[in-house]
Amino acid sequence: MCDEKLHVGLIGTGVWGETHLMAYTNDPLVDLVCICDKNEELLAQRAEQYGVAETTTDYEELLARDDIQAVSVVTPDFLHKEIVIAAAKAGKHILVEKPMATTVAECEEMIAAVEEAGVTLMVDFHNRFNPVFTQLSEKLDAGDMGDPLMLSLRLNDTLYVPTEMLSWGGQSTVAWFLAAHAADLARWLFESEVKRVYSVSRSTVLKGMGYDTPDFFHTIMEYENGCVAHIENCWIMSDSMAAVCDFRGELICSEGSAIMNVIANRALEVYDNVEGATMPNPVALYEIHGEMRGFAIESIRYFAKCIREGTAPFITLEDGLRNTEAVVALHESAETGQPVER
Ligand SMILES: NC(=O)c1ccc[n+]([C@@H]2O[C@H](COP(=O)([O-])OP(=O)(O)OC[C@H]3O[C@@H](n4cnc5c(N)ncnc54)[C@H](O)[C@@H]3O)[C@@H](O)[C@H]2O)c1
Known part of the structure; x- marks a missing residue:
């Protein structure tokens, strides 16, 4: 070392x-x-x-x-x-x-x-460092839950994200922004490649505000090993929500199941006169006595450690390519109204 x-x-x-x-x-x-x-x-x-x-x-x-x-x-x-x-x-x-x-x-x-x-x-792909998903992955690897069969992931943002947080919201989509995370998690947990993608999107709210990007995508991804993922992503949750992002999921396996209430990790709710209602995120990114912690930090530190030590990251070039292939297929399906075979 x-x-x-x-x-x-x-x-x-x-x-x-x-x-x-x-x-x-x-x-x-x-x-x-x-x-x-x-x-x-x-x-x-x-x-x-x-x-x-x-x-x-x-x-x-x-x-x-x-x-x-x-x-x-x-x-x-x-x-x-x-x-x-x-x-x-x-x-x-x-x-x-x-x-x-x-x-x-x-x-x-x-x-x-x-x-x-x-x-x-x-x-x-920092959700591979999110303790919710690392622990689930370990359970699957240990065989405690049998074989994965179906996964439902709901990862949504408030309207603030495409309209205020990002200056380029109208030039991208919630699928590139959020489905990319969900599709990577599904492929990682299922350990299989996407075979068929069917996605439905609608454009009402953001279009009405002058942003040329869909409000949401509902997507079914079928995998070569028979697993099925339902991935839901929207960019139009109410700005009155206490957190800009909502993340929940459920995994059903042949001998077990899991509920991922990722948002519930936000155990602290604060109501004040400066920011109104907020839910600080004590999992992704937080400060503890002057030190930054959280899985968003862990993935970056992991990369630095791999380069320092000359080891290959477990997130590969193929992971990046397969993810983009899946999200491209998602867009194609939403545009044509037809399932896309890979
Ligand atoms: N992992 C996550 O959860 C997560 C969260 C948010 C954003 N992201 C990703 O991070 C990336 C950036 O998103 P963001 O929210 O920070 O966007 P942003 O618009 O806030 O920041 C992008 C920055 O890049 C700069 N930039 C653009 N072209 C440049 C160039 N040629 N040279 C130098 N600077 C240039 C812009 O001036 C801008 O400051 C996106 O790919 C986004 O999807 C990931």
């Missing part, structure tokens, strides 16, 4: 880029050398808040540095490919946010570049 610090760079310091900032600046084995964002004002604010000395608005400049071994790419869903390929060509190891890319061809180009450069690329 090597105990030298890993020197990293961050490209994209927006909403989720801040999680990478928190993870890296709280990791004593990581040195966050330089951060990059096209938005100069945001970049300066992040650099000051997290004490990062070097910044640039040009990602090529960051990638040209010899003192950076690995980068996080945290740009909008549809802006991953170009930066990831440039990072691979520059010899950097890469952590890219989910989804890997929004077309299969883009994923294939990224994989070719990464393989040619001999670098590591991990997609940040």
Whole structure:
């Protein structure tokens, strides 16, 4: 094992880029050398808040540095490919946010570049670090529940997410934003590939507000081993909800079943005059006496640890590609009204 610090760079310091900032600046084995964002004002604010000395608005400049071994790419869903390929060509190891890319061809180009450069690329499917799902996966692996048969996952956001939190909500979909997580979890828990996808979407609320993106998708994914997942994702839950995200699920197996009330992990409800009703998230991301913790931090730290120690992450290039294939099929089915065979 090597105990030298890993020197990293961050490209994209927006909403989720801040999680990478928190993870890296709280990791004593990581040195966050330089951060990059096209938005100069945001970049300066992040650099000051997290004490990062070097910044640039040009990602090529960051990638040209010899003192950076690995980068996080945290740009909008549809802006991953170009930066990831440039990072691979520059010899950097890469952590890219989910989804890997929004077309299969883009994923294939990224994989070719990464393989040619001999670098590591991990997609940040952080729910594989969520204790709800890691414990379920362990139960399945131990055979305590028999064979998985059907999984229902409901992962929804409030209207705030596509209309206020993201500046690019209308350029993506709730499927890229949330079904990508659910489809990865289903494939991981079922240990099987998607065979057929059938999805139904509707566009009323967001369309009426001028956003060219569906309100919701209801999706059935059938797997090669016979398992079936029902995945529900919407971007239109009421803004009066205490948490922006709702996540629940149920797994039925041949000899057992499980209920995943992920939202119930939020045991603390706070009502005040500043934020109104809130439910802080003591599982995904939280601060404990000045240290950042939670599964959103764990996946980023895990990537850094793998690169430092020269080990291969258990989230593979194929995981990224298969996920994008499934979400592309989901969109195709919703558009045509027909099931899509893989
Ligand atoms: N794992 C999760 O749960 C989770 C949660 C939120 C977002 N995400 C993912 O993270 C990614 C980013 O989402 P976000 O919510 O942070 O979006 P965001 O819009 O808040 O941030 C993206 C940032 O990238 C910057 N950017 C865009 N193009 C750039 C370029 N060429 N060079 C430098 N900077 C550039 C933008 O200026 C912006 O600040 C998306 O892929 C999203 O799906 C993941």
